[in-house]
Amino acid sequence: MRAKAPTSTYRLQLGPALTLTRAAELVGYLHRLGVDTAYLSPILTAAPGSEHGYDVVDPTEVSPALGGDPARAALVERLRAHGMGVVVDIVPNHMSVAAPAANPWWWDVLRHGRDSAYARCFDIDWSQDVLQLPVLADDGDDGAAALAKLGIADGCLTYEDHRFPLAPGTHRAGDNPADVHARQHYRLVSWRRARTRLDYRRFFDITGLAGVRMEDPDVFTAGHAEILRWAERGELDGLRVDHPDGLADPGAYLRRLRERFPGWIVAEKILEPGEDLPASWPVAGTTGYDALREVCGVFVDPAGEPGLTALADSLGVPTDHAAAKAEGRRMAARELLRPEVVRIAALLDHPEPDRAEDAVAELLASFPAYRSYLPEGRAAWDTALAQARAARPDLADVLAALDARVRAEPEGEPALRVQQTSGMVMAKGTEDTAFYRATRMVALNEVGGDPARFGVPVAEFHAAQARRESAWPHTMTTLSTHDTKRSEDVRARLAVLSEIPEEFAAAVRRWRERRALPDPALDLLAWQTLVGTWPISADRLRDYLLKAAHEQKVRTSWLDPDPEFDAEVAAWPERVLSDDDLCADVAAFVGRVRAAGWSNALGQKLLQLVGPGVPDVYQGTELWDLSLVDPDNRRPVDFTLRECLLERLERGHVPEVDATGEAKLHVVRQALLLRRDGGRDLRGYLPLEPSGPAAAHAVAFARGPERDVAAVATRLPLGLARAGGWRDTVLPLPTGPGTWTDLLTGQVVAPERTDGFCAARLESLLARYPVALLVRRQPSG
Template identity: 75%
Template sequence: MDPYSPTSTYRLQLGPGLTLDRAAELVDYLDRLGAGAAYLSPMLTAAPGSEHGYDVVDPASVSAPLGGDRARCELVERLRERGMGVVADIVPNHMSVAAPAANPWWWDVLRSGKGSAYARCFDVDWTAGPLELPVLADDGDGGAAALDRLGVADDCLTYEDHRFPLAPGTYSPGDDPAEVHERQHYRLVSWRRGRERLSYRRFFDVTGLAAVRVEDPDVFTASHAEILRWAERGELDGLRVDHPDGLSDPGGYLRRLRDAFGGWIVAEKILEPGEALPASWPVDGTTGYDALREVCGLFVDPRGEGPLTELARSVGAPTDSAAVRAESRRLAARELLAPEVGRIAALVGSADAHAHAHAHADAGSGPERVRDAVAELLASFEAYRSYLPEARPVWDRAVAAARGARPDLAAVLDDVDARVCADPAGELAVRIQQTSGMVVAKGDEDTAFYRATRFVALNEVGGDPARFGVSPAEFHACSARREACRPRTMTALSTHDTKRSEDVRARLAVLSEVPRDFAAAVHRWRAARGLGEGGLDLLAWQTLVGAWPISAARLRDYLLKAAREQKERTAWVDGDPGFEEEVAAWPERVLSDEDVRADVAAFVGRIRAAGWSNALGQKLLQLAGPGVPDLYQGSELWDLSLVDPDNRRPVDFTCRQTHLERLEGGRLPEVDAGGEAKLHVVRTALHVRRERDLRGYLPLEPAGPAADHAVAFARGPRNDVVAVATRLPLGLAAEGGWRGTALPLPGGSGTWRDALTGRVLLPQRTDGFCAADLQSLLNRYPVALLMRD
């Protein structure tokens, strides 16, 4: 019997607007849509007011605001009645400590220090003294004035609206709060301290999220007991594991998880182009960013690279994305993640390290040089993380790259290399591996992707702004490899973490076909209403075109986030209020300028239909291709969302249910602004996945003058399901259409029917092979899903 994997998943982003009770009401709709499983964001108790659930405070209970365990059980029961699966998102790497009283584990650690039964649960350096909590206001005095506002109430140390536990016997009525503070196992320090050094490991640079030591078997058991209870009761079929690269030993954790859970497991592992999932990981695959890059890149015209590069250069936006990524990673290592780098440098600079590196004493290995060497090494990885010892080549190339960039630090780097390779499971090796993924993520995704804005359709998690598109040959090779190696991996086009939705990227891809027209338009718009910073300005115009129509408020919130993520003119910390005021005012200035607004609307009008074509094409290829496709909530209709929190806006499911009823009545929708055509493609493809065996993958090669504009493949043991999509639609139209281009179909008996239109094909005969004329096949929709009866 094959291991379980859903035919598809539908991502529900639980929160205040979508509780477990509300999710249960949607089961009928999801079933009729064709989804194989409900894929649920974290359900465990999260921090008060959480909008997303990734800030878990109690892994032993289901979130009461979501409905609690009663609502979870009722949702599971309703899914089971429809034969659907349940997939849960879990967060093993960290817990929220922003509100200590909400987290019973953290509260006990603050109360009892390293003597707490929960002290082993968190990655705390107890040798550094009392646990530092960076919460105090700081007006340049290091938080000294804030200490005067400490108080004691209800057996708690108080600071403004913060509450912290008191260790037993440390307070008597009338005691000075400042003296009571000095008796605790923790110290309240300036919020700025979190940028310099901390005694606990964080989730990236978020001081309110503390890392959990799930490598400890007892901590694993305690933090997974509730989830595994669901599994033991038959109420859980799959797990999505958040951020495994942050763990000390991702492979070891996943092996322990596999021993405890026999269902479907996918890991949120971001693979760089060409990188493979570690072979030792006993998981079904990733959460699908690798497939996203391949599918979406297929609709980018590589001939647009030169003109779009020139446009970026002309407005002052950077064009060397590799240099931007390197600079951004160094920034992440040296500033955003300085405490983590400092902790690694302290290990390198320990007494035994100095003894080991005595031969290099002449080259110097002072504390600053060690920190510089560690930062350079962390910024030099070609992938998010190395997995020693099995991924030794990744490590070796990172060391070589760091030495090449900083030959003056070669002695320190050589010492680090020798120590890590001698003990790949040691603390130094583990902390470097944990932190490299943080540096890459913060440097690339949260900095460089907002700076290198030449063509932001490429600036996606798991993508590379320097790789301008994906050829059909590369797409087929990647798809065939996925089917052969990880056929049950998840695939995705939109997620809660994508920088922009699949439909925004689909429209932006059209710009690669008309780069000179877009460049001319940008220069017109900039002359009237440009932003002061070139890279942000170019990002703003692409965002306006990609998400049009968009409100000034949504665009303002997005651009403020983008400006802060750039970390150039402003930032999340110590920002520039004047520049932020300029950015915040820009959307209203643009949208109130009737000439600019009309020009933007007209430009979007010229590319909108091509964007719809791309959106339908990439969606069909994902849904019919190898892997388990995930559908992000609401994206079955056109969804022009931007990065979170914009992509967590409420979904109008009533509207979608109305459209679904029309399709169930036999309606064949037009490809128009209503988006029902996308719902039609989604519904059809998901039901085909339920009904047909889609094992196997066979690339199909169109023949004729427009062959480069079609991508097709066959699925199933008999190759009796064929997906066909149009690519580069504006170029196709400019070249005169299909002009006799045909698609040879797999041999065998039976009649071919397009599941989207219901039409039976009257195939041509070419040299004894059955072929479909693409002009006839794609005259109603730019995609086709053929089934052999």
Template identity: 75%
Template sequence: MHPDSPTSTYRLQLGGDLTLDRAAGLVDYLDRLGVGAAYLSPILTAAPGSEHGYDVVDPASVSAQLGGDSARRELAGLLHARGMGVVADIVPNHMSVAAPAANPWWWDVLRSGADSAYARCFDIDWSAGRLELPVLADEGDGGAAALQRLGVADGCLTYEDHRFPLAPGTYTPGDDPAEVHERQHYRLVSYRRGRERLSYRRFFDITGLAAVRMEDPDVFAAAHAEILRWAERGELDGIRVDHPDGLSDPGAYLRRLHDAFTGWIVVEKICEPGESLPASWPVAGTTGYDALRETCGLFVDPAGEGVFTELAESVGAPADPGPVQAESRRMAAGELLAPEVRRIAALLEPAGAASASDAVAELLASFETYRSYLPEGRAVWDRAVAAARAARPDLAAVLGEVDERVRADPAGELAVRIQQTSGMVMAKGVEDTAFYRATRFAALNEVGGDPARFGVSPAEFHRRCAEREACRPRTMTALSTHDTKRSEDVRARLAVLSEAAEEFSAAVHRWRGVRGLSEPALDLLAWQTLVGTWPISADRLREYLLKAAREQKLRTSWIERDAAFEEEVAAWPERVLRDDELCADVASFVARIRAAGWSNALGQKLLQLAGPGVPDLYQGSELWELSLVDPDNRRRVDFTCRQTHLERLETGRRPGIDATGEAKMHVVRTALHVRRDHDLSGYLPLEPVGSAADHAVAFARGPGSGVVAVATRLPLGLAAAGGWSDTAVPLPGGRGTWTDKLTGRVLLPERTDGYCAAHLEEVLDRYPVALLVRG
């Protein structure tokens, strides 16, 4: 591994199907594929039965479910023996408290209250009285009936399958459980209480995840002791920091982490288009959602926007994403995150007056980015305040007070809590609500994306790549992650629809007339999803659409279920897939765009792998992977199949582009090995010339620009125009031959006048991409 960063990373989603021991068995495969480092999902002890590891309960131990510390050490040793690195995903913002007995810190807080040695670890408002735990069933009585089901067993207060500790001296055998409950430092309340008032800060609106006060040096030390022990022993090379925007002072946290850990650090910071990381953060960069938007957007045809807008309008779905996002942010602030808003408002008015709450909610809904980082993020703050005042002039006085106090003390509690909460509003309002409501063109509805920006031009793509190379050349880049709404290959196929907009619009009207869903936005999303993932099972599609319907929060939600509507949604996949005539129509449509989707998938993958930054591959994505949002994207990966394809490629096979996906692995393997073997510093955009120049994107990397990547964009339009014809890509000057590492073809592009060019009709005759190396 390079001393500053890996050449690439491969994300492994550890869990029941992929333990640390099993990951050790993949080291040889990853090495032969060309991977620079294994990038592990969280491996500290998580909540019982955790499927993802982000619900940590004990930061001092490696998950026994994943194999424990011995398995971690063995994996690290195997990776290092191959010259590969180890990157760990850590979760500093929150811990799981859903099962109190599993979390020793939280258990002690419940047992001892504010006097607990761990009380300082959690962001709890002890002035609000007993700690409220929203776990009781609620039949419209506020949980009163559920309280009658309390019991005491084995020294614990019990409610159904929940267990809670008893404070010393609060129970004598024979005592009424209800009276015992009243003696505790906590109070069990209705699960609906989490939508109203809570005395502890959560992760987003998830009451089972309690925020941690990482700003306390002692809490930082306790939470990071284990991972820093790995680093001290030379067993950890990189850290991915989850959700830094939830911390009270992300910059201070990252500076403390940087002082304690000298390896590669990237942060899961969602940058809105045009936004950059604060310059003061001592990290290599982000986890790559900015690069995802730019790379995938390059394959979207802006000419299709008008047709998709008309399609959305014609079916009754929102056509303009802007108002939907604004409405959804207000809903998130005013409803989903009402407890956080009230806690902030209480800093303005002792009783948390309605006007103060309204002002705080409007301000939080007015941020254009996830967070302002005061004082250096003052411009973001000023724009949010101005927007809130314009939207609610009746609250100008309260907003003025907020603005004055925050600017006077940007490190004070009011400023900190507003900044912590604004990111929550963006995430819950936009990612987890608006992206399921404004479904005009689902390929754009991605983390870090902007559904209002229909595509990315080659000029913007090159500009952003050049900035990345100049400012943060070791940042991570990604196309698929564990948090993306759909995989890169689904997005690549959906991008083709922007070139076939009229045909798709006609198909949707035809299909929905037979088997449409009654909610227009969900219906439009369902048809795009069906096309993007075809063929897909009814079970997978059902689970996705139910999640989408609940995330919409229109006809049903996670909290307020509408059984009748959910039955309609759940029945839709089988109704569609059992309709032979409809399925034949869908299959025929997909067959017409499938090859173009493969072209897009290979193009965006090569540009990511050869471009600036450290490219990450999400597990399994070296072959075609048509996955949807979690938990669909955490399905078991067939590594045996992938190892078989790798063995075939290692014999020198250059596969055709077909349903096996072996062509994608060929591109991945070739590009990763070029990254290992060549210095890819620098970035030089190459401007194609000729009649089809708009359909090619190319750049050169390395000293003397000895490596060139070329990709096809908008393949349907290219075919309609008659192909490449006279189109060529000028190559960096200098004598010598060029070899396309994908085909093995040797090119002699230099003319007598010294002009070098790769003629695309020749270079891209087998694959829609080329990776040229001089010499």
């Protein structure tokens, strides 16, 4: 195990197309790119056919589908040979139970009920003694017709292609399947029952993922034995902890993990703007969504807000993001997560169960952050309680009783379950609902983002980076993940719309006259998506829009689909892309913003890679990547192409900024090599303040104890061009011995010196690229 934090990570999204063996073949490429540590998606055994690994069924072995433990060991050996580290993504909150036979722990629970040795592993409500499994089809008969399809085969209860175990002594030859079913520790019920009652905690609203009781020390030990075995053998350097907010006590879990694992740990914690990680968490930081908001936001022009708001208002698209979030969260609490609300309300023993459920739902929908962490840091809890009381004064007595119970027992079951569930409500109500309803400017509708705040001012950006450097210098930073709603390069192109809101509004109105979707918010999302990803295939766009429509939950949803509306949405991409005149107009508009989008993409990538924290590069994004939400962002990556382009750079090629994306690869390579091999200490953070007529169009900072590394990026490039370019704008550079050189161009910067102050002319510095990566080299001797 390496004692230090990584200098950078590269996320490999493993699956059928990228196994551990294939990952080992990429190590040489990653090392040449400058990557310090390979960052692997979950590698424990997942559900059959899993495309992502977050549906673990057996935490005691490496997935055979990925190559098993021999392939993992071979990958680690290859990484070590190149001096590289390995970080693995783990999923402590839940396990997949969709295919019971694939999960030995769940199978045993179904077979033996509450007497199973594994019953303590899952968060199950055994108050009824029988575990209800909502798997039966339901044509309005509560699953009655489906029960007639039960059978017995190979010692199992069968329903269609599902298999369930039989408790010992509950089946004899010739028994009626229905009678055998009645003798089990579980009952197969209509899938619709999960909308009102569920006997086990799940991951969000996915009934095929059951919550795990990691608060139990024995469950923790069993669930982490394989992972910690790798660490004990020196074959693991870091852990990325998925969804800690779903755990009963995230802080206690992370402290227990830290006792057993001394390496680098980051938690997938979504921070609201201004929120900090709990001080008691022994982690290096988050997985970087907070940095994503800051870095991407600085390339959005706040002056574009009125124009884009006017467009959305004129189309009937919601623009009050606070109201959209509140509506989405209430819907999530009252509908999507009602079983969780019912379970919490039952703990209150209130004489009016309906009022208790209403109070719990309102409280869950009122949290200002994903969750609180009692008894540490009561602010989020107190804010949620106050907002719930203000919204529902008729429930003040129930809320007061709940608050009194929680204050008396901050570690009791009601307190823990409210906190576990609030994050689920936030995620489902905001990310998976409001973000698809209030679509004014979807570049802002990102995990960890706040669409109500139109961009990030430069001063705020600098303050956030300085805080990160002082408080969480080894936290992960990111621009794209497997969970982002759209890739960094799509957001970079869409950010350009904030510079030309009236021009975009006129284009949307033209396009809508030819091909409009019937829902205004989905329609505006669709046109932004088309611009952001152009050129895109009809199939990819169709799949994305169908997912967006179901997440939006206005005209259709996953639980209550509208086939007619779904068919209209599915047909839209082909209709648009077969309209030659419309496509020509869209292509011309994209031609207007494409180069500015490339400028933004290079700028935000450089700021992330050189800025405070440990930067992660999501697989494939070292070239332009115009991906959308999963599963689109898990498409196979053409690493052969990337290796060929890397060889050109290694031979000294200085690429143009063009459609190949080679310029981005150049920026990524030079920044990563500087971090890993450049011999530069990147501690510290110093904002650099340009001066002159175009000062607002540059963002720059210096790093290192000697302030001998500087990153410079162009922002709002269309506005810069309209204003006449850089003209006499200059950037002050830290003084000291040596000469500044741009690692991207090899250009030696000759700053003008006046009164002991040196400044570089941006017109010269950024003549080749919209970004510069400067190092100050000491004079020889």
